[in-house]
Amino acid sequence: EAQVTQNPRYLITVTGKKLTVTCSQNMNHEYMSWYRQDPGLGLRQIYYSMNVEVTDKGDVPEGYKVSRKEKRNFPLILESPSPNQTSLYFCASSLGTGGNYEQYFGPGTRLTVT
Amino acid sequence: AQKVTQAQTEISVVEKEDVTLDCVYETRDTTYYLFWYKQPPSGELVFLIRRNSFDEQNEISGRYSWNFQKSTSSFNFTITASQVVDSAVYFCALSNNQGGKLIFGQGTELSVKP
16 A cells, blocks of 8 residues: 555654654655644645755754655654644655645654653 | 635534635746645545646535636635535645645634534
């Protein structure tokens, strides 16, 4: 089954404790990205990757890191989480860039930083 | 700059009523794509429709219909004879033809009461 998976689905952590949210897709997609969803703000892009070893900042990259060592994986790293990073996070992938390519979203990861 | 505005934060209707969710967008691109996503209480994002800027035909899918009007930069979504299962947050989004980023509106929370 074609899908985007994220782990963990729920995470409660404390300020400053490094964490990684994994994202994996099994569709051989070139493009992957991370979004965060906050009430009243919709979803905003954090980082994206056009291909292996190619990553770039989205609209709200501060406090996050990403890597793309393999085509299928695109982990989101929070080196020193803070309470303002409490949010619902979505990973997405698509075959290519451009709006004519359908984006597939993962199930979401709900992160709480205390 | 690209922007999507969903002015209705929350809408509450009684089952079987028709309801229209508004979406207004801003872009300088001539080629762009518009989307609607549904986010049920379980949290995942469900793709509903994609429309490119050259196709202004209205679309109907069962109880759902979409009205795309370039003259007013709007892409409104109507649910006919609403049902309790339609209760969700609905997002309108915009993408251009180069990048893979989706620009989301703030979302409209629809509550359908029995």
